[in-house]
Amino acid sequence: MSRLLIGVLALQGGFQRHLVMLERIGVRTIEVRYAHQLEKCDALVLPGGESTTMTHLLLTENLWEPIHEFVQAHPVFGTCAGAILLSQNAHDTRVKPFGVLDVEADRNAYGRQVESFITILNLAEIGCDAYEAVFIRAPQLKLASNRVQVLGSENGRAVLLRQNNVLAATFHPELTQDPAIHRYFVESMVRKSLTITNKAQANV
Numbered sequence: 001m002s003r004l005l006i007g008v009l010a011l012q013g014g015f016q017r018h019l020v021m022l023e024r025i026g027v028r029t030i031e032v033r034y035a036h037q038l039e040k041c042d043a044l045v046l047p048g049g050e051s052t053t054m055t056h057l058l059l060t061e062n063l064w065e066p067i068h069e070f071v072q073a074h075p076v077f078g079t080c081a082g083a084i085l086l087s088q089n090a091h092d093t094r095v096k097p098f099g100v101l102d103v104e105a106d107r108n109a110y111g112r113q114v115e116s117f118i119t120i121l122n123l124a125e126i127g128c129d130a131y132e133a134v135f136i137r138a139p140q141l142k143l144a145s146n147r148v149q150v151l152g153s154e155n156g157r158a159v160l161l162r163q164n165n166v167l168a169a170t171f172h173p174e175l176t177q178d179p180a181i182h183r184y185f186v187e188s189m190v191r192k193s194l195t196i197t198n199k200a201q202a203n204v
Helices: 015-024 035-040 051-060 064-073 081-086 180-202
Strands: 005-009 028-032 043-046 076-079 087-089 101-106 117-123 128-135 140-143 149-154 157-163 166-169
Touching: 005 015, 005 035, 015 028, 015 043, 015 180, 028 035, 035 064, 043 064, 043 081, 043 180, 051 064, 051 081, 076 081, 076 180, 081 087, 081 101, 081 166, 101 157, 101 166, 117 149, 117 157, 128 149, 128 180, 140 157, 166 180
Parallel strands: 005 028, 005 043, 043 076, 076 166, 087 101
Antiparallel strands: 101 140, 117 128, 149 157, 157 166
16 A cells, blocks of 8 residues: 555545545545645545535635645646636636636536536547546536646547646546546656655755
8 A cells, every 4th residue: 555645525526436446546545524634645636526515615614725725735636526626717606716727617518417428538648548438517627828738638628637736637537447547646646746845855
């Protein structure tokens, strides 16, 4: 088991499946419900759910500010509603995003839950050319700067994006059997971030 500890926000939504996926690839996890738990975490996952409900809970549980501070300097992975929370603008006064990903979010851009679907994505950028992606009331993320790297697209829409320490998926990678995206987050973002931090501390 890895020495890494990745927190998964556990206020609402599909956090349990993220915990299972991360543990499958040998990563220790913690369900994050209180601000002090962030002090132990090397990275954070914001799961899918309902972005308006998640915003309400983040504010009432006094978690919005601590998480906002955390995601400025640590790797963070948001899926579906979690991706909306990472955006600059959700175009909904009920949602208070953290503003760390240069995109504008269109909530439920794909329609109602009955219109959700599964498709195969080519994610060559992360070493996976046939990834089964589950879209459930997915948002659309519209790029607002050239600092955002598109790692995967579906029908011309960016669905997997990265900006520095931020990874966002408009679909639900935790609902598949393929750990490729979680592994990419851990190996290419979390571990590299820790390596850079450790080297910087060693040079002080």
